[in-house]
Amino acid sequence: MANNGVKEPLLWVSLDATQKTEQQLNKRSLLRFRSAPHAEIVPTETNGNESIPHSASIFQNLHPSFKRVAIYLAVYLGVGALIFYLVRNQIKGQKTDGILDALYFTIVTMTTVGYGDLVPNSHLTKLLACAFVFSGMALIGLIVSKAADYLVEKQEILLVKAMRMHQKVGSTEILREVETNKTRYKLFIVFFLLFILIIAGTIFLVTVEKLDVIDAFYCVCSTITTLGYGDQSFSTQAGRIFAVFWILTGTITLAQLFLYIAELNTEIRQKELVKWVLTRKVTNSDLEAADLDVDGTVRAAEFVIYKLKEMGKISQEDISLVMQEFEQLDVDDSGTLSTSDITLAQSS
């Protein structure tokens, strides 16, 4: 409730143009800036154009496709399973089926669960395991930071829609609500998914691997946290088929949960800071400091920069960089940019 003052504007800026109220129409300068660009708009100009390496590589990275990460994962698991299948005689422990064990060993290694029910038994396989665990960690990090996010975002609107079905709210409103509480919803979905995975893992271990309930739960916790003592693990063929899918999703989901908790924490602090900056009294020395072009008046844009800097959203370096470009473009040194300024400045 205390955050209402901060959240409200976030809500209405996403309103469609047809939904503007009179009050908002009066605030011309607020609405005016909607025509300004946003980083996400730029790629349409250059997307898929390999001859412009700057923008193309940037936006591929800013908006990583789930597909790319899925390909990396498939290649990693394929190569891992093949290699460990070829050296299967140099791995000792509880074995079931050759290729399944190799895939299971790859996943237990890449997720750093490391039960120890299958262990390398030669110098070659030990060094291979070292290589696979380092590259696996990097890949899991990539999945946790990128692809899972993409999947969760796809699901969250569906989930919220289902939850709100009886309230008869439109999809525009749902979208807006999801937008303002993004991290909260992502956290909720991941928590829900983790809960399902824990239940499913426990039931499976009780029914298929014949563990008692506490042992099954202990094995589940030991696995999703990547602890993997190895006193309880998947020893049957059916168990390992299940484990191949379950270990990967379980460990990634828990890592994702921790990431979202950290994200939510940062967001809450950031919101508190924004609120503090916006509610504190403006003094005369603030006005003086905010007067960027030293013309004795503080215009809207100057005030925005001053406050955003105070919130820590932009730094002096950011401002200086753009100011340098401004001064290069402002050929007539008038303190304002005109069409003739930019024509002159950019023709040379």
Add this chain to the structure above:
Amino acid sequence: MANNGVKEPLLWVSLDATQKTEQQLNKRSLLRFRSAPHAEIVPTETNGNESIPHSASIFQNLHPSFKRVAIYLAVYLGVGALIFYLVRNQIKGQKTDGILDALYFTIVTMTTVGYGDLVPNSHLTKLLACAFVFSGMALIGLIVSKAADYLVEKQEILLVKAMRMHQKVGSTEILREVETNKTRYKLFIVFFLLFILIIAGTIFLVTVEKLDVIDAFYCVCSTITTLGYGDQSFSTQAGRIFAVFWILTGTITLAQLFLYIAELNTEIRQKELVKWVLTRKVTNSDLEAADLDVDGTVRAAEFVIYKLKEMGKISQEDISLVMQEFEQLDVDDSGTLSTSDITLAQSS
């Protein structure tokens, strides 16, 4: 070399006032904004003042002390060692000394290494291990994201200083260089530290635990990645004393390395985007869109906001929030803030 255009300004904005060159003095508007506040300056007003909950809690979190995290860690390890010492008869495996084993088991669990050389042997200890691994993961996450950063920052200047000793550059210049390449230096230090830890661990395992070199290296990799198959672990009393310190630093250092690689990656992409935004041609439609207060001219501050938005550093929501405050403060609706505006607006 290609980044020079971007890096240069970052360098000179951190120059001391006494070092200003004539060229820079001419750029009055660039220097003018140095009096504007920065989020980091604010805490001096409110620090330690518990009666202002907003700012106090915010800045304690923004600048977390290493001390606080160290206390958490000490409490966690103390409680863990005590509890697992009390239930030591319900833990089976290779034992050495009661309290040392309990501490070793706590660390092997919290870091999710989970060798399995000591495993819980009762329902109580299994559930305790579950509780300790979840809370341990959260704590390790906190350490990786906060405290290690603090320690590395303390060390980096010393290291750079040592490396540059023969070049006779002043400490001001070193500070500036460290600032502009912060993540690179942090990455370098963590990489260096990890290298030392790997060497130290391998030598220790060869000399004290009598492993051959490949096995020792394999055990080191298996440990710092938290894989912990458990076929090789620390079985002697001396080994476990070493392990208590080495496992904790090793796993945290590797996690930190991955975090810095991700950070550096993000920074490089961000710099490319900044460069692209700053070097692309400014068009007339840009000028029109940048004119925040719709008065037909684009002033420096408006240009800065437009470009920072294009770089993705600020969003429409950020701008709208501050614009709302501006319009509340601009009582006479003149488009500029004056002393009388803020006096009138804030007295009501």
